[in-house]
Amino acid sequence: MKPRRSGYKKSAESRQQVLDAALTVFAEHGLSASVQEIADAAGLSKGSVHYHFDSKDDLLEHVLAHACETVEARVRAAFDAEGTPVEKVRAAVATMWALRRDGAPEIRVMTELYAQARQNARMKQALGEQLRRARAQILEVGLQSLVAMGLRPRVAIEVVPRLLLAALDGLAIHHAVDPVTPAEEEDLLRGVEVTFLALFEP
Numbered sequence: 001m002k003p004r005r006s007g008y009k010k011s012a013e014s015r016q017q018v019l020d021a022a023l024t025v026f027a028e029h030g031l032s033a034s035v036q037e038i039a040d041a042a043g044l045s046k047g048s049v050h051y052h053f054d055s056k057d058d059l060l061e062h063v064l065a066h067a068c069e070t071v072e073a074r075v076r077a078a079f080d081a082e083g084t085p086v087e088k089v090r091a092a093v094a095t096m097w098a099l100r101r102d103g104a105p106e107i108r109v110m111t112e113l114y115a116q117a118r119q120n121a122r123m124k125q126a127l128g129e130q131l132r133r134a135r136a137q138i139l140e141v142g143l144q145s146l147v148a149m150g151l152r153p154r155v156a157i158e159v160v161p162r163l164l165l166a167a168l169d170g171l172a173i174h175h176a177v178d179p180v181t182p183a184e185e186e187d188l189l190r191g192v193e194v195t196f197l198a199l200f201e202p
Contacts, residue, residue, distance in 0.1 A: 027105035
């Protein structure tokens with residue numbers, strides 16, 4: 001039994017090495033990066049990559065899931081910090097923006113996948129599933145706490161996460177070519193917050 005456990009651990013570790021390397025390589029060089037480049041970055045053979053993932057699309061799907069899980073964990077950690085529900089939502093939104101502003105590898109890969117999803121049905125489905133998961137997290141983590149405070153959404157509550165993500169993703173696209181200055185950032189986040197809270201009424 002011991003050798004089997006050791007082998008499983010080694011396999012799980014090398015799989016994670018591939019995922020971490022792929023995230024970094026795709027973020028830095030785009031989705032056209034080769035499996036060999038990923039293997040080199042992971043310090044493994046190309047065969048090791050194919051052992052864990054059937055194809056490049058399969059690897060991309062798992063990298064996407066890995067990226068989204070990382071982002072979700074950071075947003076949840078921000079929301080779980082001390083504070084009132086509104087302060088928690090503010091902290092979560094600030095974290096979501098910071099990841100986009102700073103070009104976190106996870107966000108860069110997701111942005112690349114948006115473009116590819118237009119021509120790749122498999123990536124479109126995978127990205128759609130992750131976006132639905134992100135919206136569900138926003139509902140569960142942030143919006144329910146506002147509803148518990150007695151705030152009522154002015155629109156269907158399921159629409160609110162779409163609007164928030166669209167605003168942040170749109171700002172990120174603009175920021176890439178027309179950077180938000182440090183002097184603007186506080187007012188920018190305040191504007192997002194005001195717009196977001198305007199979707200609720202006492």
